[in-house]
Amino acid sequence: MTTERPYHHGDLRRAVLDAAVEAITEHGPAGVGLRDLARRVGVSHAGPVHHFKDKAGLLTALAAEGFTLLADALDATVAAGGDIIELGAAYVRFAVEHRAHFEVMFRPDLYHADDPALVEARDRAGAALAGGVADRPDPELASVAAWSLVHGFATLWNTGALSRADRDPVAMVRAFAGSMFLT
Amino acid sequence: MTTERPYHHGDLRRAVLDAAVEAITEHGPAGVGLRDLARRVGVSHAGPVHHFKDKAGLLTALAAEGFTLLADALDATVAAGGDIIELGAAYVRFAVEHRAHFEVMFRPDLYHADDPALVEARDRAGAALAGGVADRPDPELASVAAWSLVHGFATLWNTGALSRADRDPVAMVRAFAGSMFLT
DNA sequence: ACGCAATCTTGTCAGCGTCAAGTTCGCGCT
DNA sequence: AGCGCGAACTTGACGCTGACAAGATTGCGT
Structure with a gap:
């Protein structure tokens, strides 16, 4: 200072x-x-x-940092014994607490999507996500469904499309994720 | 010509x-x-x-057109007697067939979100979506859950995050939407 | 202590969005 | 019929941006 x-x-x-x-x-x-x-x-x-180097380079670094933070958050919840619902809650919490990172991460047209550091961080986050549904029937499909659910809620919430409800977003995702993925 | x-x-x-x-x-x-x-x-x-008038004005017009097209598609499927699964399938089909419109529609920072023509079209699409789950217990929450599911799948698909699976996206959403929203 | 390389500055260039002013044309009105 | 008025498009300019090149400054290893 x-x-x-x-x-x-x-x-x-x-x-x-x-x-x-x-x-x-x-x-x-x-x-x-x-x-x-x-x-x-x-x-x-x-x-x-x-x-x-680039404007895209800046956003690449931001996206890579975001994927790393997300992977850390997801790994932490599975390490704490969290189930799928907690994993989804962690995903949404990350999205609303790190909105800037989150918005850049899923806009590959803004950065260099083939950057090695970035793909490594992204794969790590993907693995953490997939690990949460490994014990289910047809884990391939369940993984996509669970990811879609929490990702869609997070993006809709962040774009303001859901802003009517002033409830806590993490509580909301816990509510309907629990009713769909009965543990 | x-x-x-x-x-x-x-x-x-x-x-x-x-x-x-x-x-x-x-x-x-x-x-x-x-x-x-x-x-x-x-x-x-x-x-x-x-x-x-503006660059934002262009994107506003594009977004408004997109919401109108989406509302038309959704209205058409309910008119044809489609259930929630068909509504979700129509949503995803719109997203992949009109990717450009879809990507702009959910980026309110790019256009004039208070444009009257746009808000009217958006509300029309929202009403069509909400109408599909009106007969369920806790329709408020079910609406958010269903929208999140199909919207998340659509955005993930369009950003290429799901591109490993070369299956038909509409068939995929039908598959896991059917297993979650048992009619 | 010295020099090298990393870090930051300064200057420049083309391209962008936006505004202002001029030019061309369709179309309704008499 | 033709005329003029306003809509549609052009031309030119301004400040801004991202990118690059070349120079200034400084930390750091040897």
Whole structure:
């Protein structure tokens, strides 16, 4: 929090990512700009380029971070003995608590979808998700169904399409997930 | 299909909307530009502005058209005596057949979400969707659950997250929707 | 202590969205 | 019939953006 501005920022990469999260949370992924972020952080307009090469590179890093956070959250709930409903609840909780990450993660047209760090994090999250329904009949289909349910609820909630209900979104998903995936 | 180019295009609005659908289908909503569309259609760079005022205005028109098409499709299936499963199948079929419209519709940060024509079309689609589960216990919750399921599947399918399975998406949603919403 | 490479700045370029002003044309009105 | 009025489109300009190139500054290993 030094008022002076040294030539080297210290951790510009982290600062830009945080600023991006803030900007996306406010104005959506479309309303974010490299120069705008540079201004927020207090560096010159081409500062971020050195860390992310591209605008798409920035969003790639954000998406990869998001998938990692999601995988961590899912792994933590299975480690705590959570069942499918808790897994779904964790998914939705992640989506509403990290809306900016979540919105970028599922917009592959915005980033470099073949980035190795990203695909690794994504596969990790996918594995955690699939592991929750492994003991069911036709796990392939059950996996898709469960994922669709929680993902659809999360996106609808985040886009404001469900905003009439002022209930807690995590409680809601627990309610109807419980009535569909009878454990 | 005249090779000459008269000063007045004839139906520029329709042509720009069609070009936008094509461009979005190829490159996603982020990769569309007013000037690019004008070039595709063969008019000068500010031609479309007169019909849509804004870039957001263009996407507003696209979203409104999408909601109207969706409402029509849903109304048609209930008129044909379709149950909830058929309603969900119609939703998914719309999403995959009109991917460009669908992707814009659920990105309110890209358009003017308070446009009267748009909110009317959206409410019409919402009513058609809610009507399908009106006869169930706790229809409020069932509506959200059913919508989440089909919407999540549609978005995951369209983003390519589910592309491993080369099965027909409409058949898939019928399969697991049937196992969850036992009629 | 020195030099190298990473980090950040400055300058520049084409392309974008938006506005203002001019040009061409369809169409209703008399 | 023809005329004029407003809708449709063009042309030109402005500030902004992302991307690139080249220079300035500094931390760090040796």
